[in-house]
Amino acid sequence: MNDMILTLSKATKLYAGVPAIEDVDFELARGEIHALVGENGAGKSTLTKVMAGVVALTSGTMTVNGADVAPKTPLEARNLGIGMVFQENSLVPTMTVAQNLFLGQEKFYNRTRGIYIAAQQFLQSLNFDVTPTMTVGALGAAKKQMVEIARAVLHQAKVIIFDEPTATLTPEEKKYFFDLVRDLKSRGVSIVFISHALEEALYLADRITILRDGKRVVTDDASKFDRARIVQAMVGRDLSNTLYGARKTMVRPMGPRVLTVKNLKMAPMVKNNSLSVFGGQITGVFGLVGSGRTETFKVVAGVLKRDFFHGGEIVLHEKPVRYLVPAPAVRDGIAYVTEDRKIEGFFETSSIARNIYLGLLAKFPRGRMLLSKREANKVGKSWIEQLKVRAIGDDAKVVELSGGNQQKVVIAKSLVQEPELIIFDEPTRGVDVGAIVEIHDLINRLADEGKAVVVISSYLPEIMALSDRILVSRAGKVVEEFSALEATEEKIMYAAIH
Amino acid sequence: MIGAVREFVDRVLGRGEATIAVPSFDGALKPDQRLEEASVVLESATAEDMATDGQSLFLADGQRILRLDGSAATAVKTFDKPITALACLPGGGFAVALAGREVRVYAQIGDAEPRVLFADSGMRAVNALAPTPDGALIATDGSSNLDVGDWARDLLERGRSGRVLRLDLKTRETRVLASKLRYAFGASAPGDSILVSESWRHRVISIAPDGATHAVLDHLPVYPSRLSPASAGGYWLTAFAARTQLVEFVLREPAYRRRMMAEIDPALWIAPRLRSGQSFMEPMQGAHLKTMGVVKPWAPPRSYGLVIRLSAEGLPLYSLHSRVDGIHHGVVSAIELAGDLYVLAKGPGRVLKLPIAGIEKGVGA
Numbered sequence: 015m016n017d018m019i020l021t022l023s024k025a026t027k028l029y030a031g032v033p034a035i036e037d038v039d040f041e042l043a044r045g046e047i048h049a050l051v052g053e054n055g056a057g058k059s060t061l062t063k064v065m066a067g068v069v070a071l072t073s074g075t076m077t078v079n080g081a082d083v084a085p086k087t088p089l090e091a092r093n094l095g096i097g098m099v100f101q102e103n104s105l106v107p108t109m110t111v112a113q114n115l116f117l118g119q120e121k122f123y124n125r126t127r128g129i130y131i132a133a134q135q136f137l138q139s140l141n142f143d144v145t146p147t148m149t150v151g152a153l154g155a156a157k158k159q160m161v162e163i164a165r166a167v168l169h170q171a172k173v174i175i176f177d178e179p180t181a182t183l184t185p186e187e188k189k190y191f192f193d194l195v196r197d198l199k200s201r202g203v204s205i206v207f208i209s210h211a212l213e214e215a216l217y218l219a220d221r222i223t224i225l226r227d228g229k230r231v232v233t234d235d236a237s238k239f240d241r242a243r244i245v246q247a248m249v250g251r252d253l254s255n256t257l258y259g260a261r262k263t264m265v266r267p268m269g270p271r272v273l274t275v276k277n278l279k280m281a282p283m284v285k286n287n288s289l290s291v292f293g294g295q296i297t298g299v300f301g302l303v304g305s306g307r308t309e310t311f312k313v314v315a316g317v318l319k320r321d322f323f324h325g326g327e328i329v330l331h332e333k334p335v336r337y338l339v340p341a342p343a344v345r346d347g348i349a350y351v352t353e354d355r356k357i358e359g360f361f362e363t364s365s366i367a368r369n370i371y372l373g374l375l376a377k378f379p380r381g382r383m384l385l386s387k388r389e390a391n392k393v394g395k396s397w398i399e400q401l402k403v404r405a406i407g408d409d410a411k412v413v414e415l416s417g418g419n420q421q422k423v424v425i426a427k428s429l430v431q432e433p434e435l436i437i438f439d440e441p442t443r444g445v446d447v448g449a450i451v452e453i454h455d456l457i458n459r460l461a462d463e464g465k466a467v468v469v470i471s472s473y474l475p476e477i478m479a480l481s482d483r484i485l486v487s488r489a490g491k492v493v494e495e496f497s498a499l500e501a502t503e504e505k506i507m508y509a510a511i512h
Numbered sequence: 513m514i515g516a517v518r519e520f521v522d523r524v525l526g527r528g529e530a531t532i533a534v535p536s537f538d539g540a541l542k543p544d545q546r547l548e549e550a551s552v553v554l555e556s557a558t559a560e561d562m563a564t565d566g567q568s569l570f571l572a573d574g575q576r577i578l579r580l581d582g583s584a585a586t587a588v589k590t591f592d593k594p595i596t597a598l599a600c601l602p603g604g605g606f607a608v609a610l611a612g613r614e615v616r617v618y619a620q621i622g623d624a625e626p627r628v629l630f631a632d633s634g635m636r637a638v639n640a641l642a643p644t645p646d647g648a649l650i651a652t653d654g655s656s657n658l659d660v661g662d663w664a665r666d667l668l669e670r671g672r673s674g675r676v677l678r679l680d681l682k683t684r685e686t687r688v689l690a691s692k693l694r695y696a697f698g699a700s701a702p703g704d705s706i707l708v709s710e711s712w713r714h715r716v717i718s719i720a721p722d723g724a725t726h727a728v729l730d731h732l733p734v735y736p737s738r739l740s741p742a743s744a745g746g747y748w749l750t751a752f753a754a755r756t757q758l759v760e761f762v763l764r765e766p767a768y769r770r771r772m773m774a775e776i777d778p779a780l781w782i783a784p785r786l787r788s789g790q791s792f793m794e795p796m797q798g799a800h801l802k803t804m805g806v807v808k809p810w811a812p813p814r815s816y817g818l819v820i821r822l823s824a825e826g827l828p829l830y831s832l833h834s835r836v837d838g839i840h841h842g843v844v845s846a847i848e849l850a851g852d853l854y855v856l857a858k859g860p861g862r863v864l865k866l867p868i869a870g871i872e873k874g875v876g877a
Binding site: 269 | 528730
């Protein structure tokens with residue numbers, strides 16, 4: 015097995031006695047692109063965290079280049095030539111791009127200008143359009159992802175693990191990423207990547223390993239898989255008809271106009287944007303990263319502020335509103351489910367119930383003088399059951415949940431506020447297919463109940479599967495509207511680019 | 513005092529009333545070219561309003577009333593003043609508003625003398641008439657200060673002297689149902705409540721029998737005009753022009769407007785028009801309107817054509833458009849008759865006809 019750079023044998027990791035992975039055998043060949051797929055909670059992240067030294071195995075063995083190893087820290091793993099690009103980015107938001115790239119590799123005399131120049135050259139070599147002097151906190155999700163990838167490449171790892179690397183990338187950026195991965199492969203670097211976009215796994219990977227409930231189901235050459243076989247293996251049932259199923263043959267009728275955005279401005283992202291959202295319908299908003307769609311709805315929800323001078327007008331239920339913070343928007347019935355759940359979505363070290371209860375507290379005009387643990391548990395339990403949040407124990411912290419279940423907590427935190435207008439920003443980003451179906455069902459149910467639902471997504475099949483009407487955003491404003499009956503992926507993409 | 517300070521702050525920051533913002537044509541108002549593609553039944557430069565008795569279509573054309581049979585028009589009555597509004601009454605007979613200042617009700621089309629005359633209640637710009645189920649007549653008086661033809665001046669002077677009048681044909685009394693409206697233009701009275709278009713506030717309001725008003729449809733991107741009932745329930749609402757940011761901007765500059773009205777030919781004012789493209793001196797031209805010499809359909813419209821189908825609750829269901837690159841602009845009346853929708857585009861002076869079944873099939877209604 016000399017051509018195997020990394021192996022795991024009978025790998026088991028227990029959390030509070032409950033196995034996250036159990037007796038998993040895994041082999042990574044030299045210069046191989048190996049996709050790991052599975053539902054959220056299947057154990058993909060745990061398996062890769064073991065490889066990257068983030069968590070230690072409870073039992074089982076790991077070898078790198080034939081030698082037994084047990085990295086206990088990411089630094090130890092890095093020294094073994096293993097780097098990881100995390101799903102939820104691990105950058106320091108207050109530092110610049112260049113500082114993040116060279117974090118941990120600083121010289122004794124660290125010349126700022128020098129690292130900016132080096133970072134600029136390096137980013138250019140990767141075709142990444144990121145300014146090295148920008149603070150990471152000011153970057154969008156896609157650009158943060160680029161910095162993460164660049165950092166792993168910079169460390170000259172022999173094994174690079176990508177956890178959902180393309181979730182926030184535009185089609186163009188994805189192409190660059192795929193080219194980059196192939197380039198790494200040609201240089202002998204082995205790649206492990208986790209992706210919920212099954213087409214990517216089929217397209218990019220040499221081999222695919224499928225995990226379910228912490229166990230390996232199958233490992234085989236990518237050419238021997240198709241989408242249906244992967245889904246079947248992942249969930250043990252056939253979801254291909256329910257997930258991004260057939261074209262819509264009818265759309266929900268338009269209810270009363272709930273939201274009117276008129277000539278909204280928030281430099282430099284939102285430029286004179288106008289749109290309406292109606293009750294009883296799902297309004298899908300598609301646009302490439304940087305098209306201003308997220309920022310527009312963040313202004314609506316009071317997360318961001320519009321321009322001070324001539325910032326346009328937002329009308330909610332025929333009443334002009336101007337929110338400086340989210341709390342009054344919540345009280346007026348607007349819920350914004352963030353695209354960046356780790357930073358904006360929850361308190362990761364608090365329990366699920368406590369996070370959901372915090373959402374409820376925002377609904378009260380003056381908060382609560384006394385907090386009731388019993389009420390928090392009751393509310394939390396109710397929503398955990400409704401949204402089928404899978405957790406190890408009732409008091410599980412959100413950080414211990416898989417991506418899909420974390421997303422359900424974020425959604426529950428908003429729905430507990432009983433909003434009339436719910437804005438889902440990338441609702442299924444980093445979420446497995448099983449959870450995607452559940453989240454889609456929930457979104458459809460909300461629209462059926464008469465709520466005004468907005469779904470912002472970069473993933474066209476999701477927009478097409480969910481939306482009754484589709485707004486396409488480009489360069490800071492909505493440029494086109496389609497009925498779901500007339501929309502095609504080509505038409506939407508054309509409007510988003512041209 | 514506080515109001516004045518707030519107004520000043522709003523003007524500086526561009527907020528509140530001083531927001532230069534126009535809603536988009538989206539949802540049920542998503543633009544198409546159906547109105548532009550409609551067949552032309554009749555052309556007349558002086559056409560003003562339409563009405564139907566369920567059998568025939570009548571057209572107020574200058575001082576005459578024409579009956580339309582196919583594309584042929586026959587004059588059935590002539591007056592000494594221009595007609596500004598026309599309505600057929602449910603039990604037979606019809607009503608006309610003449611020069612905006614008087615309303616005459618005739619029992620028969622051939623009668624020489626009116627059965628009832630309303631002329632002494634300060635009417636100035638009566639622009640629409642609608643019968644009520646209890647036999648009265650609703651009249652919308654656009655402005656108490658300016659004539660019907662001076663509607664653009666009323667907008668630029670930010671007029672708020674519009675009224676809704678109830679004309680009782682039995683007692684011959686006139687009652688003011690609502691006043692201080694910003695150009696009342698069009699009404700429909702299907703029951704106790706009356707729907708009225710308030711053009712300069714871009715909305716349709718409902719007036720209850722006790723005079724209480726509330727907005728049924730607000731924040732329209734157009735200036736709404738006459739309403740008529742739809743046979744399947746609900747209404748047809750017309751709009752004679754679309755709002756633009758340029759006009760909204762001019763509307764918050766009083767000194768500029770005063771000077772413009774004093775010195776510039778009214779045809780060239782920065783104001784909505786019923787038709788455009790007539791002169792190279794028009795305010796919006798060049799790159800506003802054209803790319804490579806071709807008029808952009810999505811350009812800011814100086815004139816526009818729009819009919820909106822409303823549900824019984826006043827919600828827009830779908831709409832028919834003639835966009836910037838079209839000519840069927842200045843729509844002031846839409847009447848349903850025998851499965852067809854007749855639309856009066858006053859800009860080019862055309863009566864258009866669209867089969868309703870075809871429209872609904874096209875929009876997937």
